[in-house]
Amino acid sequence: MDAIVVDRLTKTYKPAWPWEKPVTVLSNVSLSVTQGEIFGFLGHNGAGKTTTMKILLGLLRSTSGRVELLGSLADNVAVRSRIGYLPESPYFYDYLTAEEFLCFYGKLAGLARETIQKRIAELLERVSLTEARHMQLRKFSKGMLQRIGLAQALVHDPELVILDEPMSGLDPIGRKEVRDIILGLRDQGKTVFFSTHIISDVEMICDRVGILARGKMLALGRIEDLVKKHAVRSVEIVCDGVVSSDLPDVKRLATRVLQRGDRCLIILPGQNHLEQVLAVLRQAGGNLVSVIPHKDSLEDIFLEQTNRKV
Amino acid sequence: MRSLVVVAGNTFRETIRDKILYNLVLFAILLIGASVLLGTLTIGEQSRIVNDLGLAAINLVAVIIAIFVGIGLVTKEIERRTIYTILARPITRVQFILGKYLGLGFIVVVNIAIMFAMFLATIWLSGNAIHGSLFQAVELILVETLLVMAIALFFSTFSSSILSATMTLGLYVIGHLTSDLKGIAEKSQNQLTEAVLTALYYVCPNLELLNVKGQAASGVLVEMGYQVTATAYGLLYAGLLLTGACLIFQRRDF
Numbered sequence: 001m002d003a004i005v006v007d008r009l010t011k012t013y014k015p016a017w018p019w020e021k022p023v024t025v026l027s028n029v030s031l032s033v034t035q036g037e038i039f040g041f042l043g044h045n046g047a048g049k050t051t052t053m054k055i056l057l058g059l060l061r062s063t064s065g066r067v068e069l070l071g072s073l074a075d076n077v078a079v080r081s082r083i084g085y086l087p088e089s090p091y092f093y094d095y096l097t098a099e100e101f102l103c104f105y106g107k108l109a110g111l112a113r114e115t116i117q118k119r120i121a122e123l124l125e126r127v128s129l130t131e132a133r134h135m136q137l138r139k140f141s142k143g144m145l146q147r148i149g150l151a152q153a154l155v156h157d158p159e160l161v162i163l164d165e166p167m168s169g170l171d172p173i174g175r176k177e178v179r180d181i182i183l184g185l186r187d188q189g190k191t192v193f194f195s196t197h198i199i200s201d202v203e204m205i206c207d208r209v210g211i212l213a214r215g216k217m218l219a220l221g222r223i224e225d226l227v228k229k230h231a232v233r234s235v236e237i238v239c240d241g242v243v244s245s246d247l248p249d250v251k252r253l254a255t256r257v258l259q260r261g262d263r264c265l266i267i268l269p270g271q272n273h274l275e276q277v278l279a280v281l282r283q284a285g286g287n288l289v290s291v292i293p294h295k296d297s298l299e300d301i302f303l304e305q306t307n308r309k310v
Numbered sequence: 311m312r313s314l315v316v317v318a319g320n321t322f323r324e325t326i327r328d329k330i331l332y333n334l335v336l337f338a339i340l341l342i343g344a345s346v347l348l349g350t351l352t353i354g355e356q357s358r359i360v361n362d363l364g365l366a367a368i369n370l371v372a373v374i375i376a377i378f379v380g381i382g383l384v385t386k387e388i389e390r391r392t393i394y395t396i397l398a399r400p401i402t403r404v405q406f407i408l409g410k411y412l413g414l415g416f417i418v419v420v421n422i423a424i425m426f427a428m429f430l431a432t433i434w435l436s437g438n439a440i441h442g443s444l445f446q447a448v449e450l451i452l453v454e455t456l457l458v459m460a461i462a463l464f465f466s467t468f469s470s471s472i473l474s475a476t477m478t479l480g481l482y483v484i485g486h487l488t489s490d491l492k493g494i495a496e497k498s499q500n501q502l503t504e505a506v507l508t509a510l511y512y513v514c515p516n517l518e519l520l521n522v523k524g525q526a527a528s529g530v531l532v533e534m535g536y537q538v539t540a541t542a543y544g545l546l547y548a549g550l551l552l553t554g555a556c557l558i559f560q561r562r563d564f
Contacts, residue, residue, distance in 0.1 A: 060564065061563060092392060093392060104320055108313055
């Protein structure tokens with residue numbers, strides 16, 4: 001079963017004044033997230049990631065389209081007891097201590113007092129905030145707030161965790177801790193749907209990825225498949241024992257030829273003329289050192305999709 | 311129901327940790343204490359002065375809490391975005407609104423009880439009689455405060471803090487002048503003015519119905535029928551406003 005189903009989701013804001021135009025922030029967005037996977041929702045700031053998440057959680061109403069969470073329609077309040085959510089740049093009740101804060105969210109989720117106490121101890125340990133158990137949230141740093149926010153999203157042991165930019169504002173250690181928590185959730189069979197604009201986060205931990213730009217879904221699938229779909233962008237050949245000035249055919253076919261002493265670096269714009277160039281190099285008595293095809297990375301795909309297709 | 315109680319409990323805790331609340335209650339207690347000194351300056355009217363000032367202080371502080379804490383109940387949650395994580399839990403928007411109202415309502419009841427206890431202690435210490443009418447006046451002050459809280463909550467479901475405060479204060483002032491509105495409407499030569507003022511008279515809450523302080527200060531008991539009707543009127547009006555607040559809040563995007 002899919003944990004999240006989004007089908008042709010559209011959100012248009014009505015103008016405040018008659019002379020203004022309506023603004024469409026999501027246009028026919030469709031995606032599905034399988035149970036037990038980590039899904040990365042990638043997009044620039046303002047792409048529509050947070051809007052999609054808010055619609056999933058019933059904070060915003062869609063203009064059209066269907067949204068299902070764990071087999072129920074998104075406006076079903078009861079299903080939210082199985083969902084954890086961390087908003088972007090969260091601000092919490094700063095007059096509460098870490099313990100009171102988690103207790104409040106545990107009670108809201110309908111947990112029993114004993115369960116809450118057990119979960120609080122576990123979670124504070126998991127997000128490295130045991131020492132701050134009795135500290136008011138107003139004294140927390142940004143990183144600590146992000147971690148306690150993550151703990152509140154997990155306090156009721158949800159099946160589906162929705163995280164909006166969970167790594168933003170964290171230092172490298174904090175980012176790694178959050179990545180480890182997300183991976184730990186997958187190991188427990190939980191589904192994680194998280195948004196980010198940082199590609200390395202997605203590449204490191206996601207099973208599948210969706211790329212959103214200006215309210216439109218541009219690419220969706222496994223990272224390997226998305227990368228595979230794209231042809232080899234360039235081929236780098238390193239060859240010893242040849243002089244580039246003696247190879248006019250190679251120079252004609254290459255985008256760049258660099259000579260460093262006895263060594264020649266040739267960059268070809270794809271694989272089309274690779275065999276032809278290799279034959280020329282062998283004929284000239286060259287000693288082939290390496291042939292490296294360069295494929296698009298997720299970053300290249302992201303930049304290409306977001307810049308050109310919209 | 312449990313979610314509603316959890317939200318109410320948190321609202322109570324939030325307000326109780328706000329220093330402004332203590333300052334206001336302290337101000338009321340000082341005012342009540344000062345009324346004894348003022349009373350000594352008058353001849354034969356000491357009891358009335360103490361009663362008048364004490365009831366006025368309780369009313370003023372309770373209404374200030376209702377307006378200024380009441381408007382923040384929802385607007386603060388939206389402006390600080392704490393509402394996102396609350397509404398992402400298994401809680402309906404109606405439960406959220408009612409929980410907020412209930413939490414502040416409890417604060418108001420506790421505060422009025424504390425101020426009233428101090429007031430009664432002051433009367434007793436100054437050697438004056440404690441009239442039953444004072445209890446009647448304070449009960450209607452509580453009803454008025456609950457009504458003003460509902461007004462503040464209603465406005466805060468669709469407008470900013472400043473706008474909500476302005477509109478609630480405006481309605482509070484108009485609410486004490488509704489009989490004047492009717493009088494002006496009757497004397498008006500212009501039909502449109504008369505229609506507007508008459509409509510305002512019927513739409514705006516008549517808060518003067520809940521004001522029996524003058525009578526109570528003199529030790530004159532209010533008729534029980536009036537007391538019950540005025541209480542029912544105030545609570546019904548608050549109920550209507552809360553229904554409106556829930557309906558608006560359910561349609562809101564965050």
